[in-house]
Amino acid sequence: MSESVRSVAVAGASGRLGSLICEVVAEHPEFSLAARLTSRSAPEEGAAADILVDVTTPDASPAIVERALRRGQRVLVGTSGWSADRLATLERLVSDVPGAGVILVPNFSLGSVLGTTLAEIAAPYFSSIEVIEAHHAGKIDSPSGTAVRTAELMAAAREAAGAAPVTAPFAEQRARGELVGGIAVHSLRLSGVVAQQEVRFGGAGEVLTVRHDTLSGESYVAGIRAALEAVRGATGLTVGLDRILGIGGRA
Numbered sequence: 001m002s003e004s005v006r007s008v009a010v011a012g013a014s015g016r017l018g019s020l021i022c023e024v025v026a027e028h029p030e031f032s033l034a035a036r037l038t039s040r041s042a043p044e045e046g047a048a049a050d051i052l053v054d055v056t057t058p059d060a061s062p063a064i065v066e067r068a069l070r071r072g073q074r075v076l077v078g079t080s081g082w083s084a085d086r087l088a089t090l091e092r093l094v095s096d097v098p099g100a101g102v103i104l105v106p107n108f109s110l111g112s113v114l115g116t117t118l119a120e121i122a123a124p125y126f127s128s129i130e131v132i133e134a135h136h137a138g139k140i141d142s143p144s145g146t147a148v149r150t151a152e153l154m155a156a157a158r159e160a161a162g163a164a165p166v167t168a169p170f171a172e173q174r175a176r177g178e179l180v181g182g183i184a185v186h187s188l189r190l191s192g193v194v195a196q197q198e199v200r201f202g203g204a205g206e207v208l209t210v211r212h213d214t215l216s217g218e219s220y221v222a223g224i225r226a227a228l229e230a231v232r233g234a235t236g237l238t239v240g241l242d243r244i245l246g247i248g249g250r251a
Ligand SMILES: NC(=O)C1=CN([C@@H]2O[C@H](COP(=O)(O)OP(=O)(O)OC[C@H]3O[C@@H](n4cnc5c(N)ncnc54)[C@H](OP(=O)(O)O)[C@@H]3O)[C@@H](O)[C@H]2O)C=CC1
Pocket: 011, 012, 013, 014, 015, 016, 017, 018, 037, 038, 039, 040, 055, 056, 057, 058, 060, 077, 078, 079, 080, 081, 105, 106, 107, 108, 109, 145, 220
């Protein structure tokens, strides 16, 4: 085996996304699949791999990521649930561990990442914004990680532009969604759906909709490859496929 081939352990390998990542790793000439980890794996399994990929659950992910970083592995995270608060904790951990490198990708699909970037651009210009996301019935978390990231980026874009927050709190009205960064997010879980997101912007006499549909796991493959290639030399914390691909001038 060539010296430049990096070994990869995948946590969540028995899952929908994890099994796809195992296929991508196995087919990539510069990576080898060292371990397929599940909820039954012992903590030390996969410790010898150069890279740990975490695609498990929002509850399990933080401890898996911390353990891998502390033992010197590069880490690629695709698991949802990494809100701004959790990212702040991860950032502190990364700065505590010399040479640590972690890339967190809320969505590996190019179209989804472009949709989020377009929503971020539009956010300061409309007085009302709501997010509607739909996923397959097997998804255990809500709102989706992509919706949380999109809402947080839109809220930050509004703040940076000096635009007022979009929505007054409506804690008593549960049908109005969950507020993320002051923006209402509505989650649907439906058999037959893979993943969809719509961001609806309301302004004076007009509505703009930014919509993305994931039709199959094929949409994640190019992003997974790009993230694996980037994580080999990663240092610090990088969030988003947009940073890896330089979308919107961000790298
Ligand atoms: N970034 C992206 O583009 C995408 C992200 N996702 C996210 O990836 C995550 C996984 O999604 P999906 O593959 O659909 O989920 P699945 O339920 O299909 O798979 C979950 C995997 O995690 C493992 N697991 C569960 N609990 C633990 C634990 N405590 N320790 C270690 N492993 C554990 C399961 O193992 P076992 O079989 O033993 O239960 C299984 O392998 C979710 O957070 C989802 O939102 C999904 C698709 C795209």
